[in-house]
Amino acid sequence: MGLFYLKVSKLELIGYVDAGYLSDPHHGRSQTGYLFTSGETTISWRSVKQTVTTTSSNHAELLALHETSRECVWLRSLIQHKQNNCGLSSGRMDATIIYEDNTTCISQLKEGYIKRDRTKHISPKFFFTHDLQKNGDINIQQIRSCGNLADVFTKSPPSKVFEKLASRILRDICLHEGEK
């Protein structure tokens, strides 16, 4: 079992992000999980506990997206640098699609920071993602939770769901003949 890098027609960077609200009830912390695929195979991922207390699942998702954007920016610069230097492509990369399952979060990041009663305590710095989106670096898209690959980094889903998601991240390939 491992990561299988396929010969694909297009090498595209795609991100998935999810947050697990109150994964640590003792400290009031939530979990960030993200995953990036390049050519349909995972290249970067992380499951990490957030360092600040969040007050709602929306807040936690914003933090997770913030973390994901940081990784995304780095990965984009890395890829762009390689491709330009090797003459594989020139000019700007297309916006990286990041899949997110929280609809409120998506619309919030489209509009940017607006002070409302529910969001008045969220630091505007977490709307860094909004700026990136405006620049055309990333593009946040809605995805259903059951198809969100980052789901396995924030919660322990039932085994059927887990197996389904894990089989999309990892591939089980028989290396030794005669073995199952």
Add this chain to the structure above:
Amino acid sequence: MTKSYIPVVNAPIKMDVPIGQSKFANKSEPRLKRGRPVGSKDKNPRARKGAKTKDGPKENIETLKESSDIIDISVPEETDQVPEIHENKEISINYVTNGIQWNRLEINVDDIFAYNIALNVINDNEDQEPKSIKECRQSENWPKWKDAIEAELNSLNKRKVFGPVVRTPKGVKPIGYKWVFVRKRNENGEVARYKARLVAHGFSQRPRIDFDETYSHVVDAATFRYLISLIAHEGLNFHMLDVVTAHLYGSLDSDIYMKLPKGFNLPEANSLGSREDYSIKLYKSLYGLKQSGRMWYNRLSEYLLREGYKNDSICPCIFMKRSGNEFAIIAIYVDDINIIRTPEELPKAIDCLKKEFEMKDLGKTKFCLALQIEHLNGGILVHQEAYITKVLKRFYMEKSHPLSTPMVVRSLDVENDPFRLREEGEELLGPEVLYLSAIGALMYLANNTRPDISFSVNIIKI
């Protein structure tokens, strides 16, 4: 001394002892150290941070003794050490050989820790390697070890590592040395090569006097995986080279003197004084020195840049060169060099490196950074089967029955959460439970090829 300003109500109950009457403070004889007999050695000498070594202090004493022909150095008594009692101690997986213990409260469970554990697991052999030339002599493979030692001395000479033997300048403390012996194994775990290496005691180097910068760049795991996806996509060639004695190429940026290794003769003209007054000057960075990794990187990067390779601060260990439609990418992981290139570029890139450094061509990359890389028809598979087998064996799980157990779910009810904080009176794990090591070993796996376990590992690591 009565502290009269403390209100009587709050004052602790205590008896004042007038100065001069203290029974214990003025005693000059040796007395019991917190209940231990006089002269007893501390079982667990105090180390500065985190890890403690059993061998460290011992070795120091040995080297001191070696050089104590003239001055009689007695072992300094450890008087100012307070015995520490850790209830959070844990021994490392290779405790028998390295004697390292950790305090669970002090250890920072991060990627570096995970990597070190993984290294321990990977290098964990059933039979131990000899620790000194004497042990080599006693082993049945002495001829092979002897060849290895000679080969090492030859390459040290070839690289002009050693300068002249000189009388140690005043104020200079020559650093110690040690022979290290290893049997290199291939991906199937068979002994492929006997290797001997003369290393310097880097731990006796002092910061800012003997070394400045020690950081050396390595390829990031994510970068490496991206490169593999690029290879699969573009159908590139993936080649691996190994630099023979890489560290010995780096020139030193500060003056370093080493104790004279056995077998080196004193210059005859000035045979005054004893052997201990002389030391050997190092021209090139020897293995074990703090800065040698960096010096090697500097040397290599200087050469590649001169040859027209480009690199960028985004990933300093990746060098790229392009000519028309052809290109080559060189990824450096200390002395492992991976070359990714279009078919035409191959001979050029390899020749360019071979011209300057002595290299071993390992062919297609199959085994790198404990990752196994399989070149299959449909693409490239990266996995860690050999590592997983080793980890299972190390933690005595190789005969267990595999079961699919979902991760225990945390409960929002603080009282019933299986991962709740430690309650008073709850029993702690003993030092023989290798919990930290197990987490480290799993983290390395979760960080490299198994994203599916990273959430579970993250939960249990807290």
